[in-house]
Amino acid sequence: xxxxxxxxxxxxxxxxxWTISDTIAxxxxxxxxxxxxxxxxxxxxxxxxxxxxxxxxxxxxxISVPGGSYxxxxxxxxxxxxxxxxxxNTAVGLAEDLRKGLLERFRSLPMSRAAVLAGRTLxxxxxxxxxxxxxxxxxxxxxxxxHTDPWVxxxxxxxxxxxxxxxxxxxxxxxxxxxxxxTAQAASFPVMAVLVFASSAFVPTESMPGWLQGWTNNQPVxxxxxxVRALSIGGPTASKVLTSVAWCFGILVVAVPIAIWRYRxxx
Amino acid sequence: xxxxxxxxxxxxxxxxxxxxxxxxxxxxxxFEVPRGTVLGLLGPNGAGKTTTVRILTxxxxxxxxxxxxxxxxxxxxxxxxxxxxxxxxxxxxVDENLTGRxxxxxxxxxxxxxxxxxxxxxxxxLERFDLVAAADRPxxxxxxxxxxxxxxxxxxxxxxxxxxxxxxxxxxxxSSRSDLWDIIGELVRDGTTVLVTTHYLDEADRLSDxxxxxxxxxxxxxxxxxxxKSRLGAVVIELTLADQAQAGRARxxxxxxxxxxxxxxxxxxxLKVTNGTQALMDVVRILDKENITPVDLGVRExxxxxxxxxxxxxxxxxxxGTPESSPIxxxxx
Ligand SMILES: Nc1ncnc2c1ncn2[C@@H]1O[C@H](COP(=O)(O)OP(=O)(O)O)[C@@H](O)[C@H]1O
Ligand SMILES: [Mg+2]
Numbered sequence: 001x002x003x004x005x006x007x008x009x010x011x012x013x014x015x016x017x018w019t020i021s022d023t024i025a026x027x028x029x030x031x032x033x034x035x036x037x038x039x040x041x042x043x044x045x046x047x048x049x050x051x052x053x054x055x056x057x058x059x060x061x062x063i064s065v066p067g068g069s070y071x072x073x074x075x076x077x078x079x080x081x082x083x084x085x086x087x088x089n090t091a092v093g094l095a096e097d098l099r100k101g102l103l104e105r106f107r108s109l110p111m112s113r114a115a116v117l118a119g120r121t122l123x124x125x126x127x128x129x130x131x132x133x134x135x136x137x138x139x140x141x142x143x144x145x146x147h148t149d150p151w152v153x154x155x156x157x158x159x160x161x162x163x164x165x166x167x168x169x170x171x172x173x174x175x176x177x178x179x180x181x182x183t184a185q186a187a188s189f190p191v192m193a194v195l196v197f198a199s200s201a202f203v204p205t206e207s208m209p210g211w212l213q214g215w216t217n218n219q220p221v222x223x224x225x226x227x228v229r230a231l232s233i234g235g236p237t238a239s240k241v242l243t244s245v246a247w248c249f250g251i252l253v254v255a256v257p258i259a260i261w262r263y264r265x266x267x
Numbered sequence: 268x269x270x271x272x273x274x275x276x277x278x279x280x281x282x283x284x285x286x287x288x289x290x291x292x293x294x295x296x297x298f299e300v301p302r303g304t305v306l307g308l309l310g311p312n313g314a315g316k317t318t319t320v321r322i323l324t325x326x327x328x329x330x331x332x333x334x335x336x337x338x339x340x341x342x343x344x345x346x347x348x349x350x351x352x353x354x355x356x357x358x359x360x361v362d363e364n365l366t367g368r369x370x371x372x373x374x375x376x377x378x379x380x381x382x383x384x385x386x387x388x389x390x391x392x393l394e395r396f397d398l399v400a401a402a403d404r405p406x407x408x409x410x411x412x413x414x415x416x417x418x419x420x421x422x423x424x425x426x427x428x429x430x431x432x433x434x435x436x437x438x439x440x441x442s443s444r445s446d447l448w449d450i451i452g453e454l455v456r457d458g459t460t461v462l463v464t465t466h467y468l469d470e471a472d473r474l475s476d477x478x479x480x481x482x483x484x485x486x487x488x489x490x491x492x493x494x495x496k497s498r499l500g501a502v503v504i505e506l507t508l509a510d511q512a513q514a515g516r517a518r519x520x521x522x523x524x525x526x527x528x529x530x531x532x533x534x535x536x537x538l539k540v541t542n543g544t545q546a547l548m549d550v551v552r553i554l555d556k557e558n559i560t561p562v563d564l565g566v567r568e569x570x571x572x573x574x575x576x577x578x579x580x581x582x583x584x585x586x587x588g589t590p591e592s593s594p595i596x597x598x599x600x
Contacts, residue, residue: 101360
């Protein structure tokens with residue numbers, strides 16, 4: 001028998017300090033990947049650019065929106081769509097880390113149990129800032145105009161980034177659960193498609209059947225989209241923004257603990 | 268560190284068991300590893316080696332039994348255990364997009380090394396593991412042997428007193444293998460306690476002070492390499508006959524001395540005996556009487572291969588489809 005050993009518990013302040021420094025270290029590690037493999041960033045940027053051009057010039061002529069230009073209606077849709085699909089990267093990245101044994105190593109270290117996931121989602125947050133900036137550039141180039149104050153528009157973008165951040169935690173859970181990049185992608189896509197396309201992203205919901213409108217008007221993607229759209233083309237914003245923010249925090253409150261739980265108990 | 272364990276054992280495992288649903292990965296395993304020694308956990312694929320390591324390194328919880336590292340219970344105080352162990356898993360867990368240096372720096376930060384010591388320590392590890400020239404290249408470009416060395420360096424950045432190595436040389440060419448063995452030898456000389464799993468018998472023989480043979484989640488034998496060998500016949504008499512018919516006759520004739528096995532080519536016989544000299548004389552006498560003249564006759568010390576075969580009824584690595592005891596896979600670039 002071994003004599004029991006007493007181990008002093010780590011003081012809470014120390015624990016918090018380590019959680020922060022671990023998260024920074026992991027975030028940096030994930031961002032280095034984007035610097036080393038710029039093609040990842042390039043390819044994930046090309047798709048939204050093509051979407052802008054396609055909807056603007058190919059379908060745009062056939063779609064009319066009440067009281068405004070289609071491009072002004074469209075751009076917030078593209079923003080949200082890009083951020084939502086981009087969130088799938090989180091699942092793919094974590095599934096890869098899992099497959100390569102990196103998560104196993106991290107889990108054997110005395111590091112914070114939250115840092116691997118927080119570092120991943122924060123890196124995605126940084127990537128989203130870049131992607132959204134790029135979208136704005138392309139949008140302005142094809143005639144997108146902001147009809148509100150610049151700072152109102154920027155707060156719309158901030159809401160967008162918050163929404164993207166909340167979703168990356170959902171996909172952190174998906175990635176850890178599937179454990180393989182292809183499955184993670186296959187599992188995520190249908191859900192994302194229903195959220196993005198059955199929304200007001202590309203066409204006004206008034207053209208949809210009534211039963212569908214109940215969904216499209218209240219699901220988180222539409223709600224966020226309406227808020228972002230209102231913040232760029234004007235109209236009543238307060239209740240839309242509040243509902244969207246509530247969705248973001250609601251998603252975070254559920255997704256963060258279950259993703260961390262999945263990470264800790266992954267067999 | 269905060270622990271002050273009076274015990275001499277770095278690792279203590281008592282009645283450990285783990286089931287995954289219906290699958291019993293390990294059934295009932297108990298052992299101790301004295302500080303500063305190397306324990307070899309030897310067993311075929313699926314024996315339960317990795318599961319044992321994963322429990323000891325706090326990655327999964329045991330279903331039954333207890334385990335402690337440096338006197339700290341792995342399930343009650345996993346965080347304190349993690350501060351004191353290093354793990355190099357079955358696959359080299361390095362981030363391919365980071366350079367060797369960045370990989371080590373990351374682990375140094377995540378093990379909470381004082382900031383001002385990190386660069387020095389990382390440089391030291393790169394030097395020790397012969398990675399200086401490649402230090403600033405993405406590890407994607409490394410050979411299999413270099414990745415393994417980086418992986419081991421990562422497990423050691425924070426100077427853990429207890430090191431777990433799960434099949435550290437699987438997939439390596441012979442020279443990378445012996446490099447790694449030398450490094451492990453050095454660590455042990457410096458006082459590190461090591462638990463190494465392997466299905467290579469020569470590796471267990473070469474590295475370990477004590478060996479535990481496990482199969483189907485249970486310990487089937489333990490002792491030093493020499494003890495294990497002598498327990499199951501210290502000497503093997505090897506005979507090669509002219510053809511298969513003669514081999515069969517020789518086996519029947521020699522049955523009085525002990526059971527022997529004919530190898531896959533059908534022309535060679537192996538006879539395990541305890542008293543080599545006496546048995547050899549008997550063999551010669553009997554064969555002469557039967558008018559059988561061997562093409563070749565030799566005596567050798569029994570190897571752990573022989574031990575393993577008689578304990579588990581299989582050759583090491585057989586479940587893997589490679590009945591070889593030495594690695595045949597080259598470096599995975
Ligand atoms: N996560 C798991 N889920 C289900 N079965 C598992 C799991 N891990 C290991 N096993 C099973 O437990 C047994 C022992 O596996 P393992 O410890 O990996 O053996 P070894 O490392 O000796 O090859 C095997 O039969 C394996 O299939
Ligand atoms: Mg294994």
